[in-house]
Amino acid sequence: MKKLTIEHPFFEFMGRIGDWMILNVLFLLTSLPVITIGMSATAFYRVGLRRVRGESRYAAREYLQACREEWKQGTKLWLFFLAAGSVLLFDILYGKNLGRLLNIGVGILAALWCFTISYAFPLQARFQNSVRNTLANALRLAFRNFPATLVMAALNSLPAVCVAAGAFYTMVAMPLFCVAGFSCIVWINCLLLTRIFQKIEGEEV
Numbered sequence: 001m002k003k004l005t006i007e008h009p010f011f012e013f014m015g016r017i018g019d020w021m022i023l024n025v026l027f028l029l030t031s032l033p034v035i036t037i038g039m040s041a042t043a044f045y046r047v048g049l050r051r052v053r054g055e056s057r058y059a060a061r062e063y064l065q066a067c068r069e070e071w072k073q074g075t076k077l078w079l080f081f082l083a084a085g086s087v088l089l090f091d092i093l094y095g096k097n098l099g100r101l102l103n104i105g106v107g108i109l110a111a112l113w114c115f116t117i118s119y120a121f122p123l124q125a126r127f128q129n130s131v132r133n134t135l136a137n138a139l140r141l142a143f144r145n146f147p148a149t150l151v152m153a154a155l156n157s158l159p160a161v162c163v164a165a166g167a168f169y170t171m172v173a174m175p176l177f178c179v180a181g182f183s184c185i186v187w188i189n190c191l192l193l194t195r196i197f198q199k200i201e202g203e204e205v
Helices: 008-031 038-051 057-094 100-126 131-144 146-158 158-165 169-198
Strands: none
Touching: 008 038, 008 057, 008 131, 008 169, 038 057, 038 100, 038 169, 057 100, 100 131, 100 146, 100 158, 100 169, 131 146, 146 158, 146 169
């Protein structure tokens, strides 16, 4: 009977799963102050993209290093999305009587918000750029890769959908997201984003 060693594919597979679970927990912990969500998302995507490309070995160490390096730009991006999202949420909740055309306009802006945020933090994690250019490139990529954008936007919306669905669904989903839910979303997104970024490598982003 063949002996199992730490180099065995089974242990390597379990180690990779463990690393993604560790990233999930680190993301939750560093996002607790809320204002740091942008930094956390950027760090998560930096390590996630590296892991998909097979370039990451020490998930926790790389994540914390990315947090130190990306807190400024990541926070700027997050403050933009937080402000814009707050206005849109207010309009959605309390602007139902503003008229059909205005409601359609708010819906379009909300969709653009979802599309742009799906690319903004991964772009910041992968490429050095100003906040303004990152936002512009995120919106451009969202429409250039629309099928992938719809998939990522749907995945990114899952936590909000669970909350909106009510207390029961929130309680069911909470343990899953606390253990590995966010990592599953980021992993799938990184698989899509890696192909997209490979097409624009060498371009000015």
